[in-house]
Every structure is written in C-alpha cells, then in structure tokens.
Amino acid sequence: MATKNGGFRGGSFKPSSATNHKSSSFKSKPPVRRTASLGGAAKDVSDAPGRVRVAVRLRPKNAEESITDADYADCVELQPELKRLKLRKNNWDSDTYEFDELLTEFSSQKRVYEVVAKPVVESVLDGYNGTVLAYGQTGTGKTFTLGELGEEDISDRGIMVRSMEDILADICLDTDSVFVSYIQLYMETIQDLLNPANDNIPITEDPRTGEVSLPGATVVEIRDQNSFLDLLRLGEAHRFAANTKLNTESSRSHAILMIQVKRSVGGGEPSSSEDENQSVKNCDPPIVRKGKLVVVDLAGSERVHKSGSEGHTLEEAKAINLSLTALGKCINALAENSPHVPVRDSKLTRLLRDSFGGSARTSLVVTIGPSPRHRGETTSTILFGQRAMKVENMLRIKEEFDYKSLSKRLEVQLDKLIAEGERRQKAFDDEVRKISLEAENHVSEVERKFSNELEKERTKCQMDYLESIKKLEEKWIMNQQNQQKNGFSNGPCDREERNVPLSEEVAEIKKLLQNEIQLRKTAEEEAKKLKNQLSQLTSSEGGGTAEFVRLHQMLEDEAYEKKKLQDEITSLQSQLLQLTFEGDQMRKYIERLESGNGSRPQSLTSPSRHSQNKDRENGPKSSFNSLFEQVGLQRILSMLESEDANTRIHAVKIVANLAAEG
Numbered sequence: 001m002a003t004k005n006g007g008f009r010g011g012s013f014k015p016s017s018a019t020n021h022k023s024s025s026f027k028s029k030p031p032v033r034r035t036a037s038l039g040g041a042a043k044d045v046s047d048a049p050g051r052v053r054v055a056v057r058l059r060p061k062n063a064e065e066s067i068t069d070a071d072y073a074d075c076v077e078l079q080p081e082l083k084r085l086k087l088r089k090n091n092w093d094s095d096t097y098e099f100d101e102l103l104t105e106f107s108s109q110k111r112v113y114e115v116v117a118k119p120v121v122e123s124v125l126d127g128y129n130g131t132v133l134a135y136g137q138t139g140t141g142k143t144f145t146l147g148e149l150g151e152e153d154i155s156d157r158g159i160m161v162r163s164m165e166d167i168l169a170d171i172c173l174d175t176d177s178v179f180v181s182y183i184q185l186y187m188e189t190i191q192d193l194l195n196p197a198n199d200n201i202p203i204t205e206d207p208r209t210g211e212v213s214l215p216g217a218t219v220v221e222i223r224d225q226n227s228f229l230d231l232l233r234l235g236e237a238h239r240f241a242a243n244t245k246l247n248t249e250s251s252r253s254h255a256i257l258m259i260q261v262k263r264s265v266g267g268g269e270p271s272s273s274e275d276e277n278q279s280v281k282n283c284d285p286p287i288v289r290k291g292k293l294v295v296v297d298l299a300g301s302e303r304v305h306k307s308g309s310e311g312h313t314l315e316e317a318k319a320i321n322l323s324l325t326a327l328g329k330c331i332n333a334l335a336e337n338s339p340h341v342p343v344r345d346s347k348l349t350r351l352l353r354d355s356f357g358g359s360a361r362t363s364l365v366v367t368i369g370p371s372p373r374h375r376g377e378t379t380s381t382i383l384f385g386q387r388a389m390k391v392e393n394m395l396r397i398k399e400e401f402d403y404k405s406l407s408k409r410l411e412v413q414l415d416k417l418i419a420e421g422e423r424r425q426k427a428f429d430d431e432v433r434k435i436s437l438e439a440e441n442h443v444s445e446v447e448r449k450f451s452n453e454l455e456k457e458r459t460k461c462q463m464d465y466l467e468s469i470k471k472l473e474e475k476w477i478m479n480q481q482n483q484q485k486n487g488f489s490n491g492p493c494d495r496e497e498r499n500v501p502l503s504e505e506v507a508e509i510k511k512l513l514q515n516e517i518q519l520r521k522t523a524e525e526e527a528k529k530l531k532n533q534l535s536q537l538t539s540s541e542g543g544g545t546a547e548f549v550r551l552h553q554m555l556e557d558e559a560y561e562k563k564k565l566q567d568e569i570t571s572l573q574s575q576l577l578q579l580t581f582e583g584d585q586m587r588k589y590i591e592r593l594e595s596g597n598g599s600r601p602q603s604l605t606s607p608s609r610h611s612q613n614k615d616r617e618n619g620p621k622s623s624f625n626s627l628f629e630q631v632g633l634q635r636i637l638s639m640l641e642s643e644d645a646n647t648r649i650h651a652v653k654i655v656a657n658l659a660a661e662g
C-alpha cells in the first residue's frame with residue numbers, strides 16, 4: 001500500500017502502535033482489582049495500561065457541498081471493515097491511516113455512542129475517570145456527535161444524552177449519586193454555562209494527587225434524565241449566546257461537561273437492623289467509587305488564518321487556538337515519550353491532564369468532512385488523531401473509604417440509641433413511681449389497720465378490766481352477804497363458788513393477753529415485710545429518694561410504737577402474775593377464814609395497809625369500806641384507764657388486794 005505521510009511507513013506519526021494494539025478491543029474494560037490500605041483511604045492496585053482510543057467520523061455532505069463539490073471526488077475514503085482511512089492527495093495518490101474505529105457518513109448516533117463512548121461510561125461506572133473528546137474542523141459534526149439533544153428526532157441523541165441515560169440506568173439512587181457541571185473555556189477564561197455570571201472560574205490542583213478541580217463551578221445533582229436535558233438546554237443556550245456575541249456561528253469555545261458518579265460498593269453497609277448494630281461495633285466505613293466522565297466539545301480546529309478571515313484579529317484568533325495548539329503539543333510530547341509534557345501551557349491542557357497521559361480512560365472522535373476543499377484541515381485533523389493514538393494512559397480506579405457516610409450512619413444510630421435510652425429511663429422512672437405509690441398506699445393501709453386493731457384491743461382490755469372489777473365487786477358483796485348470813489362457817493360449796501370464778505377471770509385475762517401478743521406478732525411481721533419491700537425499692541433505685549427516707553422514718557416510728565406496746569404487754573403480764581399471786585393469797589386467806597384462824601397474807605403487807613390490819617380485826621367489810629373510802633371507786637377506775645402503765649398496775653393491785661380482803 002502506497003503511503004507517504006506517516007501511514008504505515010515509518011516517520012514520527014506512523015500508526016504502528018495502533019496496529020500493535022489492534023488485538024485489544026476498543027470496548028475492552030480494564031480489570032477491577034482493589035485492596036484497602038490500613039491507613040484509611042482505599043488504595044487501588046488496578047493500574048492498567050490504556051491507550052487513547054481514536055475513532056474517525058465522516059460527516060455526510062451537506063446541501064452546499066453536494067452542489068459545489070458535485071464534480072469532485074471526496075477527499076477521504078473509509079474502509080471501516082479494515083479500520084482504514086484513505087486520504088486522497090490527488091486522483092492517483094493517497095495516504096492510508098489506520099484507526100481504532102471508522103464511522104462512515106451512514107453511521108447512526110447509536111453506533112457512534114456504542115463505539116466511542118459506551119466503554120468509557122462503563123469504566124466511569126466502575127470507578128475510573130473517563131474522557132470523550134471530539135476534535136475537528138468547524139462544521140464537521142463535533143457538537144452533533146456529542147451534544148445533540150435529539151429533540152426533533154430521538155435517534156439523533158448524542159453522546160452526552162446517551163451517557164447519562166446509561167449512568168442513570170446503572171446506578172441505585174438510594175446509595176449512589178450523580179453530579180454535573182457544565183463550563184466553557186474561551187480565550188483562557190473558564191465560564192459557567194449553568195450560571196453565566198460566574199465567568200472566571202479558577203482551576204485548583206490537589207498538591208498531593210495533582211488532580212484538578214473547579215470548585216467555583218455550579219454543581220447540580222441529577223436524579224432523572226429530564227432534569228439533565230434541562231441543564232444541557234440551558235448550557236447550549238448560554239454557549240449559543242456567547243457565539244452570537246462573537247458574531248460567528250461556529251463554536252469558538254471548548255465546552256466541557258463533567259459528570260461525577262459516586263457509587264457505594266458495600267464494605268460496611270448494613271443489610272438489616274441487626275447487622276446495623278454489628279456494623280456500628282465494627283465501624284467499617286463503606287467504600288465508594290468516584291468515577292468522573294468528562295465530555296469535551298473542542299472548538300473548531302481550523303488554522304489561524306482562516307479564523308482571522310472570519311473577522312477576528314490575528315491575536316484573538318491565536319488566543320482562541322492557543323489551547324488547541326497546547327493540546328497538540330502535549331499529545332506530541334506524550335506520543336514521543338518526551339520527558340517534558342507542557343501541560344501548564346494552557347488551561348485546556350491543565351483541565352485535560354488526567355485524560356492524556358493520566359489515569360483516565362480516553363476516547364477521541366475526530367470529525368472530518370468529505371469536501372476536497374478542506375483537504376488540508378482534514379489532513380491536519382487526521383494527523384492529530386494519529387498522534388493521539390500513541391498516548392498511553394495508566395488507568396486507575398478511584399476508590400476510597402466513605403468516612404462521611406459512615407459518620408452520618410453512626411450519627412443516626414447514636415440518635416436511635418439515645419432515644420431508646422431515654423424511652424427506657426422514662427419507663428423505669430414510671431415503674432419506680434408506681435411501685436413507690438403502691439408501697440406508700442400499702443404502708444398507710446397497714447398503719448391504719450394496725451392503729452384500728454390497737455385501739456380495739458385497748459378498748460377491749462379496758463372493758464375487760466372494768467368487767468372483771470365489776471364482777472369481783474359483785475362477788476365480794478355476795479361473799480359479804482353470805483358471811484353475814486352464815487357467820488364465817490361456809491361449807492365447801494361456797495368456797496368453790498368464790499374460788500372458781502377468780503381463776504376463770506385470770507384465765508380469761510391470760511387469753512386476752514395471748515391474743516394481743518398474737519396480734520402484735522402479726523403486725524410486726526407485716527411491718528417487717530414492708531421494711532423489706534422498701535429496702536428493695538431503695539436498692540433498685542440506686543439510692544434513697546426523699547420518699548423512701550420518709551417511709552423509712554414511718555417504719556421507725558412504727559417500730560417505736562411497737563416497742564411501747566411491747567412494754568405494755570410486759571407490764572400487763574406482770575399484772576397478770578400479780579393477780580394470779582393475789583388470787584392465790586386470797587384463796588388461802590379465805591381457807592384460813594373458813595378454818596377460823598385466818599391471818600392476812602404476808603405478801604400483801606404494805607405501809608398503806610397497816611391501818612387496815614386493825615380494821616380487819618373488826619371484819620373484812622369494815623376494812624374494804626375504809627380502803628374504798630380512802631381511794632374511791634371512781635378514782636380506781638380512772639387509775640385503771642390511765643395511760644401510765646405503773647398507775648394501772650397500782651390500780652390492779654389495789655383491786656386485787658380489795659378482792660383478797662373481801
């Protein structure tokens with residue numbers, strides 16, 4: 001095959017490297033391998049060589065060309081099956097170039113997307129950076145290839161629209177996100193196509209990674225295709241307005257669409273609420289892949305003199321083309337493995353640093369027209385594509401730990417735990433309040449019952465005492481009467497009548513005392529139980545509350561009351577003993593009286609009773625009467641009702657003595 005300019009024949013732009021790479025498909029995807037570093041950010045180990053892929057697209061003849069070039073053959077001939085392009089120099093000579101793909105004038109937009117952009121979009125979805133560029137002379141179809149919205153004919157949708165369709169179809173909007181910026185670069189000024197007022201956006205570079213970004217550009221999150229189309233329309237309108245200002249229909253600016261895709265790829269993502277808790281314990285941050293697709297619609301690549309012929313000054317035309325020239329120089333340097341690549345010569349090359357010689361997967365479509373009148377421009381475009389094919393990138397996956405989303409997740413979990421803790425604390429407080437109230441009610445109920453019982457018991461005791469005294473009085477009177485009637489010679493039957501009721505009385509009092517002791521015991525047990533409940537409550541609350549202190553105080557008061565009652569019981573018991581003893585004495589005395597030589601029991605001797613001994617010699621009645629007169633029945637009764645135990649004991653003793661004397 002006859003080739004002169006580069007072609008297969010050696011020279012600096014010979015496409016041998018393209019031929020060498022023929023076996024690797026244009027659609028091939030880099031392998032995805034990764035490890036996470038111990039230091040935090042996920043580190044990629046998936047660097048894989050990836051040459052810049054270049055496709056040539058031939059625009060069909062337009063109406064004008066169909067007339068003016070009717071008599072001339074097209075300047076190019078495409079052999080897509082051989083992936084070769086013949087550039088005619090004249091009727092008998094041509095140069096042949098080989099490209100990764102050749103897209104004829106009949107190639108559909110769908111086919112162009114699938115061949116040029118789809119593999120790049122797939123890489124972006126896997127976490128790589130990707131670039132799709134269109135380079136060519138004005139009017140050769142760059143914007144049609146990339147930015148056509150397909151509003152009149154849906155099949156005309158260009159690469160930008162189709163890329164976003166594929167991205168939105170592949171991601172999960174719950175966990176992934178897509179952000180878009182749209183800018184244009186005109187005469188070394190970056191303008192925001194989504195907000196024209198923002199017309200001088202600076203470029204910033206990460207000093208560590210060298211990654212460039214445009215923090216001043218508008219960033220819009222995309223969640224559906226329609227909102228994306230609206231953004232493209234807005235950007236297109238602003239770009240058109242800028243061109244109109246320049247009094248030209250052709251694009252004098254480079255339009256750059258940036259699509260950032262952030263995908264969550266698991267690693268610490270909980271699948272259920274249980275796993276969620278586990279994940280919190282592990283604190284595994286989720287891993288995110290950040291792929292960026294950059295679609296660049298370059299300005300027309302025609303030579304300076306042509307730009308000038310369209311009404312611009314030479315300097316202005318030079319400035320317009322400065323960035324394209326710089327891009328060409330960088331690509332030359334990279335293609336020739338030059339140690340210096342002049343990336344910093346223009347903003348365009350700074351922005352495309354990652355696309356040529358960087359870590360992005362890059363696909364270039366060079367657009368050409370068929371007209372032989374533009375052979376020179378077409379040749380220059382083809383040679384640009386040939387050089388670009390020699391540029392090797394080192395594809396690198398962009399994957400990192402998403403600490404931000406981990407922290408968000410932990411915050412949500414923390415909020416949940418705090419709410420749960422508060423709910424439990426409230427339930428616990430309510431329960432403690434309920435138990436305290438119940439205990440309080442119980443204690444007051446027991447107190448009330450206890451004091452009622454106590455009161456009853458007291459009344460009963462008093463009544464019993466009074467009853468006993470009354471009975472003793474009656475018996476004494478009866479006894480006196482009998483003695484008067486029968487002298488002191490009563491038979492054994494009378495003695496029985498006098499003695500038996502007294503022992504019954506004693507037994508009854510004993511029984512009463514037993515009952516009272518039993519009641520005290522029950523009350524004591526109840527109080528003990530309450531004390532236990534209160535101490536349990538106190539310990540479950542982790543400290544005494546004022547309420548518990550109050551209950552405790554009440555219990556102590558209760559214990560004091562009980563002690564007092566206990567003393568009373570002891571006192572009553574001693575009274576009982578005294579009564580029993582007195583009863584025995586009296587019985588003995590009566591027996592002696594009956595036998596005729598009665599003498600007063602020694603144990604009953606007391607200073608107060610010495611005077612009575614005399615009276616006794618005059619008979620029991622006079623002795624009783626004298627004592628009765630001394631003390632008085634009402635006084636004895638009031639002494640028996642006295643609060644003071646000793647007074648009561650004394651009263652009982654008096655009564656017993658009286659009874660004994662009777």
Ligand SMILES: Nc1ncnc2c1ncn2[C@@H]1O[C@H](COP(=O)(O)OP(=O)(O)OP(=O)(O)O)[C@@H](O)[C@H]1O
Pocket residue numbers: 058059060105136137138139140141142143144145249250251298299300367
């Ligand atoms: N493959 C194609 N099939 C049909 N029409 C096309 C094709 N390519 C381009 N056109 C048409 O050619 C005209 C010029 O195309 P376009 O504006 O895309 O060129 P351009 O390279 O972007 O120009 P500029 O550099 O001036 O912006 C448009 O009317 C477009 O519709």
